Amino acid sequence: MNDNSITILEGDCLALLKDVASDSIDFIFTSPPYADARKKIYGGVSPEKYVDWFLPISKELLRVLKPSGTFLLNIKEKVVDGERNTYVIDLIQSLRAQGFLWTEEFIWHKKNAFPGKWSNRFRDAWERLLQFNKQRQFAMYQDTVMIHRQESTARRCDQYDPQLRLQIKSQTGSNFSNNMSAWSGREMVYPSNVLYLAVETCNRRHCAVFPERLPRWFIKLFTQENDVVLDPFCGSGTTGVVCKRLGRRFLGMEIMPEYAALAKERIFSIEKKLLE
């Protein structure tokens, strides 16, 4: 990609990816069109053909990703004929065959999914966030996404005198396993592999597939400033907006002209705000 920090390309990502240099992308975050979803827009990939449709694209993703980079795929299988279809788990196996390592599966637990009821199932309140890597060693900046402790634990620790805490810490020094000093004084703890986030509602301008906090969390976790983030199905550009705010370079691809234009507009408006 060029030096511009944010780039939106309009077109089919399979073709556009051919022009991206190998080993040049630090992080790929994308939410591709689900099978049969958005039929009018993407021509409606059927569940049976989903894997065959995706594999040529993921082959390019594997090529352009840096060895230390991460590919994060937001996806959820739909119900077909009363069953959860297997195209997602088929895809996991095919991506492994292609050379990706299936490092982890995060869960997005949707906080305010619409109440719904069907005769034989409840409303679907979670999606998969599949993490793939080229190598077992990859870039990960865990300290950037720490969270507050549970209240019950926090309450207990807060009652300790801060000075006493330091004394304990210095006294025990070598042996701080399984005692207070190991974590006393710390307000923040590491998160788990479940993200509990609200679904963003559609507004007049655009209908975001995911809330900004979702890409933000992963971009902070897997990249540093000026790293290059790729979203081959960038839609209205939420991932790009987050990159702009966080000072990451961004390469977005979108086949629909309206969405590509909207993405550019949203990012331009962020730029303007930042300059003010």
Added chain:
Amino acid sequence: MNDNSITILEGDCLALLKDVASDSIDFIFTSPPYADARKKIYGGVSPEKYVDWFLPISKELLRVLKPSGTFLLNIKEKVVDGERNTYVIDLIQSLRAQGFLWTEEFIWHKKNAFPGKWSNRFRDAWERLLQFNKQRQFAMYQDTVMIHRQESTARRCDQYDPQLRLQIKSQTGSNFSNNMSAWSGREMVYPSNVLYLAVETCNRRHCAVFPERLPRWFIKLFTQENDVVLDPFCGSGTTGVVCKRLGRRFLGMEIMPEYAALAKERIFSIEKKLLE
């Protein structure tokens, strides 16, 4: 099974299942030993052999299950050589090939996941609850598991949302009447396919793998009174305890004599309490 409402059989479930009549079980809820887990207790099935080990058992489960019945499998893949192993998704595909329908995947979002810190991953805070059926039409009693609207949104599952956390804190802390009105309100909603529960810690009495609320929720959802519930890996008998309390018949199987004895003892103690 005989007329006794609760039966615990000691032995290998593959052999014991041969004596169970076809199409006789309303609901199967089980949490088999995970690959290489609890090695000291069970033999420890390796990830490579896991599917081959499970398929003969699931073939029997398919046979004994009523056409309208449901099979619910609690399982989670472990990390092998830096990757999430594929034996669970391999198993899903094999079970479908065997004749099961993969109807749904519920998520157990664990409130208190096993601690730990690693350079390349966070704590694992969720497990799969895979729902399989013989037919697209199956028994499901959705009204039995309805929840209060408040509960569905504000279950203190707020670690990623400090603002919500403060709201709840102030609500529960100062405004008691507000809290009460939420509970007295008649607004009941259906739950989603994500369960947010704490792991039960070991206490002196027994060491339960999952909290009672987990089987309770599914048993209420998929069975009526006097229906027959089967757990081929019943361990210390938590599923049986719940069945006793809910007036369901139960058939449990356990290969370890200590655990089978413990299960019998726990259920006997429930019986005594109920008689008083």
Added chain:
DNA sequence: GTTCCGCATGAATCGATAG
């Protein structure tokens, strides 16, 4: 009688060390 604190302990995973 309450509330509060200390402690043990989990379906875990990684990296180093030893054979």
Added chain:
DNA sequence: ACTATCGATTCATGCGGAA
């Protein structure tokens, strides 16, 4: 080189004793 064992890490929970 490949496997087996061990130590270090970490957070929510329930129990029991103490204030």
